[in-house]
Amino acid sequence: MSRFSKWLIICVAIAMSPIAAWATSIENVRVWPSPESTRIVFDLSASPEYNYFTIFDGGPPRIVIDFHQSSNQVDLASVTSESLLLERLRPSTPPRDGTVRVVLDLSRAVEPTIFTLGPNDRYGHRLVVDIEGASVQPERQSRVVRTAEHAEFRPVMIAIDAGHGGQDPGSVGPAGTFEKNITLSVARRLAEKINADPAMSAVLTRTGDYGLSLPQRARVTRQARADLFVSLHADAFTSPQPRGASVWILSRRRSDTELGRALENKERLSEELYELQPTLTANNDDPFLTRALLDMRRDDSMQDGSLAAQVILEHLGRVTTLHRRDPQGASFAVLSNIGTPSILVELGFISNPQKEQLLRTARHQERLAEALYQGLREHFVRHPIDGTILANQRIRTHVVARGESLSTLAQRYNTTVQAIVQHNNLRGTTIRVGQELQIPTS
Ligand SMILES: [Zn+2]
Known part of the structure; x- marks a missing residue:
């Protein structure tokens, strides 16, 4: 084997095993959208050396994170984001060897909070990126229609x-x-x-x-x-x-x-x-x-x-x-x-x-x-609360006539089948003619 080809083999070997050469590897990425923010967590093999900057220049807003002395094991393109704030994660050309550059494309320009966390009983070393802002589609949470x-x-x-x-x-x-x-x-x-x-x-x-x-x-x-x-x-x-x-x-x-x-x-x-979340201020x-x-x-x-x-x-x-x-x-x-x-x-x-x-x-x-x-x-x-419908129920007595059902009664008295069943401790929804029922109305 010539001196040259021996040298070449060594070079290829080094190029093919970058993982062993660097101190930190990115092992997993998790994206957690919530109504008020998005949290992106990089799971790492060791505490990272990193720096970041944002590009909010009128073009597509993005955060660029450089992990130094690092390698990446994650297919960033396959990390799905359900967040309204984070459009996608992607790798980018690093400024130097041994640096992994990750770009976070955002839908809005928001200055992130970035910090590291040490291992706990559930996770190892982590780099956390918090981006404030509504990140999930608001769901209609409560009934707004009032009769x-x-x-x-x-x-x-x-x-x-x-x-x-x-x-x-x-x-x-x-x-x-x-x-x-x-x-x-x-x-x-x-x-x-x-x-x-x-x-x-x-x-x-x-x-x-x-x-x-x-x-x-x-x-x-x-x-x-x-x-x-x-x-x-x-x-x-x-x-x-x-x-x-x-x-x-x-x-x-x-x-x-x-x-x-x-x-x-x-x-x-x-x-x-949630150790870094703000606590209630008194x-x-x-x-x-x-x-x-x-x-x-x-x-x-x-x-x-x-x-x-x-x-x-x-x-x-x-x-x-x-x-x-x-x-x-x-x-x-x-x-x-x-x-x-x-x-x-x-x-x-x-x-x-x-x-x-x-x-x-x-x-x-x-x-x-x-x-x-x-x-x-x-x-x-x-234990009624003043001003609530439940505190202001009136109870009427009704004797069941032929052809009546719980749903016709509920309709007539403007209440619900559920409320009548509940109030009379009924086991099912069948009622018989002549039966006396207490009907809660409001
Ligand atoms: Zn629990």
Whole structure:
């Protein structure tokens, strides 16, 4: 072999194995659009050396990131973006050897926030790009049509919070089910039931698979002027034994049960993913006053949450096993930061193999949603809020005549079949001639 060809082989060998030569490799790219921003996460083999610049010169706006001493394992063109802000990712000619240049084509010129994160229990080294701005198509979240008859009274407003989402899958079941998908599915079913009831209205804190920080969940809740915040979860536990559903309310003390402490820790881990999101700002002019007001509001919220939790548990107990018959107290961040009466519902533990299978079925999700809806409605009938339709119902007695059905009665009294069934504790929708019914009207 000539000296020249030996040299050539070495050169080719180096050119063909650039991966080994550079300190950091890009191993994966994740795009998380949400109503207020888009987060793009580069998963890396090591902490990156990088710099970036933006090109907002009137042409197509873009962010250019140079990863130095790096190699790329990801086919950037195949990374799909569902974000309205990020049009696509693409590689570009690097300024020098050993640099990977990535271009983010944007739909609008927005200055990004770019930072690195170290490994945690779920991910390794990461470079995070946050771009502020609406990134998902706004969905019509709540019913806006109000019938004229109800104009003077308002529906009770419920904020339904599907736990986790986006880069935070929540717990993962033995068969690979993500908690975030179960919670969203049950949340949607529940919202549909509530919005079909003229006396109630629902808003979802998230309507798709994206992560939300606590302040964002709180903002949706406050903007909707919700009367109650219901956070849905289906957490795993360290052992596969726990099976039942449970309802949690805010407690000032840390939980005194082992399960409560484990769940508190788990939720805290989830929130860690949002470590760089701004936190709720309190009024700092008078720290003492702020503190006292917060405490007062919290006491009311805790009381209301606990009443709602009891009624909901009664209804949940009819469709699923309960882990505990009473509401459990814990200091979940999601409950303490909202400022609205709040409860956290564990729909069941997806760490339990049978429960996981059950939680995946439409039939069980539907039954859980129905139980939650019935429980919520009953709570606001038992503990009415001034000015709401449910607080101003009049009850009329009606004796069923030949040819009448629940739907004709509902129409005549301007109410719903659901409301009559509920009020009379009917098991089905058949009624008989001569039967006495209490009809709630407003
Ligand atoms: Zn959870």
